[in-house]
Amino acid sequence: xxxxxxxxxxxxxxxxxxxxxxxxxxxxxxxxxxxxxxxxxxxxxxxxxxxxxxxxxxxxxxxxxxxxxxxxxxxxxxxxxxxxxxxxxxxxxxxxxxxxxxxxxxxxxxxxxxxxxxxxxxxxxxxxxxxxxxxxxxxxxxxxxxxxxxxxxxxxxxxxxxxxxxxxxxxxxxxxxxxxxxxxxxxxxxxxxxxxxxxxxxxxxxxxxxxxxxxxxxxxxxxxxxxxxxxxxxxxxxxxxxxxxxxxxxxxxxxxxxxxxxxxxxxxxxxxxxxxxxxxxxxxxxxxxxxxxxxxxxxxxxxxxxxxxxxxxxxxxxxxxxxxxxxxxxxxxxxxxxxxxxxxxxxxxxxxxxxxxxxxxxxxxxxxxxxxxxxxxxxxxxxxxxxxxxxxxxxxxxxxxxxxxxxxxxxxxxxxxxxxxxxxxxxxxxxxxxxxxxxxxxxxxxxxxxxxxxxxxxxxxxxxxxxxxxxxxxxxxxxxxxxxxxxxxxxxxxxxxxx
Numbered sequence: 001x002x003x004x005x006x007x008x009x010x011x012x013x014x015x016x017x018x019x020x021x022x023x024x025x026x027x028x029x030x031x032x033x034x035x036x037x038x039x040x041x042x043x044x045x046x047x048x049x050x051x052x053x054x055x056x057x058x059x060x061x062x063x064x065x066x067x068x069x070x071x072x073x074x075x076x077x078x079x080x081x082x083x084x085x086x087x088x089x090x091x092x093x094x095x096x097x098x099x100x101x102x103x104x105x106x107x108x109x110x111x112x113x114x115x116x117x118x119x120x121x122x123x124x125x126x127x128x129x130x131x132x133x134x135x136x137x138x139x140x141x142x143x144x145x146x147x148x149x150x151x152x153x154x155x156x157x158x159x160x161x162x163x164x165x166x167x168x169x170x171x172x173x174x175x176x177x178x179x180x181x182x183x184x185x186x187x188x189x190x191x192x193x194x195x196x197x198x199x200x201x202x203x204x205x206x207x208x209x210x211x212x213x214x215x216x217x218x219x220x221x222x223x224x225x226x227x228x229x230x231x232x233x234x235x236x237x238x239x240x241x242x243x244x245x246x247x248x249x250x251x252x253x254x255x256x257x258x259x260x261x262x263x264x265x266x267x268x269x270x271x272x273x274x275x276x277x278x279x280x281x282x283x284x285x286x287x288x289x290x291x292x293x294x295x296x297x298x299x300x301x302x303x304x305x306x307x308x309x310x311x312x313x314x315x316x317x318x319x320x321x322x323x324x325x326x327x328x329x330x331x332x333x334x335x336x337x338x339x340x341x342x343x344x345x346x347x348x349x350x351x352x353x354x355x356x357x358x359x360x361x362x363x364x365x366x367x368x369x370x371x372x373x374x375x376x377x378x379x380x381x382x383x384x385x386x387x388x389x390x391x392x393x394x395x396x397x398x399x400x401x402x403x404x405x406x407x408x409x410x411x412x413x414x415x416x417x418x419x420x421x422x423x424x425x426x427x428x429x430x431x432x433x434x435x436x437x438x439x440x441x442x443x444x445x446x447x448x449x450x451x452x453x454x455x456x457x458x459x460x461x462x463x464x465x466x467x468x469x470x471x472x473x474x475x476x477x478x479x480x481x482x483x484x485x486x487x488x489x490x491x492x493x494x495x496x497x498x499x
């Protein structure tokens with residue numbers, strides 16, 4: 001059986017701990033590889049080598065670093081199908097969805113090709129008599145990224161590209177469920193000209209995560225995952241004096257107004273609710289139609305669409321709409337939440353439990369489920385299900401729908417479907433959520449903006465990718481320079497203005 005190790009100092013290396021985690025094929029339920037889990041010694045060795053490499057990399061001018069990014073982007077494009085197949089094999093998502101995973105990561109790499117412009121400082125000539133004032137952006141040093149299973153290419157690229165373009169070295173700890181894509185990206189980065197040691201991929205479990213959080217050389221940590229873990233990492237990193245951006249869970253609502261095009265709204269809910277088996281932090285899991293007539297009509301639109309969805313392994317090609325969930329534990333948890341919805345009084349309109357695919361009976365498949373008459377006190381509403389389950393919560397008025405979104409503890413993404421511009425503008429202005437879609441179901445910003453939620457969906461002041469990423473991965477140094485060009489001035493003990 002294949003054993004997966006680490007990427008250290010420019011090459012693949014085997015693990016030495018003797019500890020392994022199983023990597024499953026979610027479609028078959030079979031173990032397809034064993035992943036080495038790093039020891040504290042292995043992690044420290046990777047960090048120390050990264051610290052050495054970072055000093056030289058920081059002295060490479062931004063334009064030359066950008067050229068490495070250009071070569072890296074070209075190699076990602078060239079290896080798109082290879083990367084997508086790795087994503088699908090370990091995650092289970094369809095190949096078209098996996099290509100989208102890689103593509104959205106590539107877009108961040110493309111923005112990082114403009115790093116010289118993003119890293120420019122500020123300058124004020126003659127801020128005072130003979131005094132110039134300027135600010136420089138400098139890299140932090142060695143930083144770390146801890147990334148989730150649901151986007152094995154995209155989120156590692158969101159972390160590594162701006163960090164490395166800014167002159168840092170990165171320790172990447174990908175999900176132990178989907179480790180292979182990150183290792184291939186590291187190989188491609190080296191092929192693009194990245195010096196050995198600037199990117200280290202260290203596989204591991206909680207021991208490695210805690211080792212990263214406690215290591216004195218690591219200056220910053222970026223994380224994406226569940227809210228409890230995001231809060232834990234943020235708190236421990238801050239206690240140890242590290243900069244941190246930690247993104248957690250979500251419960252994304254889509255408000256459907258009576259004037260909305262219900263066919264377009266229903267199509268949007270199908271894609272946003274069931275794509276990737278619902279394993280997206282930006283998935284729409286709650287539909288909020290305004291008015292009983294809208295709610296009844298929306299259910300009628302959704303049911304036939306859901307019943308036509310095709311579920312299967314990624315190897316079935318483009319004929320499959322979504323694949324399995326990531327683990328048997330996830331499968332059991334999703335089924336348990338559906339059970340609780342029924343027990344607590346929600347109407348199960350479409351039941352995905354008990355789905356079995358011929359020839360893949362041991363795979364982690366579950367069919368799509370649709371609930372109606374869900375209320376905010378139910379577990380299926382309160383918890384992030386992270387599965388192919390859509391809940392409809394009926395609202396009597398627009399204000400009631402808006403309050404439902406605003407009162408939720410999460411604030412990652414939300415959307416409204418309406419034909420009325422005033423309603424849309426009011427919603428976008430008032431809602432306390434980080435990313436808003438207007439007639440757009442998954443409002444993930446393009447890579448030259450920044451991605452980030454509010455409330456318990458995010459911990460930290462700066463968002464992912466875009467301008468915020470360069471702010472996060474650099475620190476500002478401000479210099480006040482004076483040249484005595486004929487200026488005569490004696491000593492002064494007074495604190496005074498420059499002018």
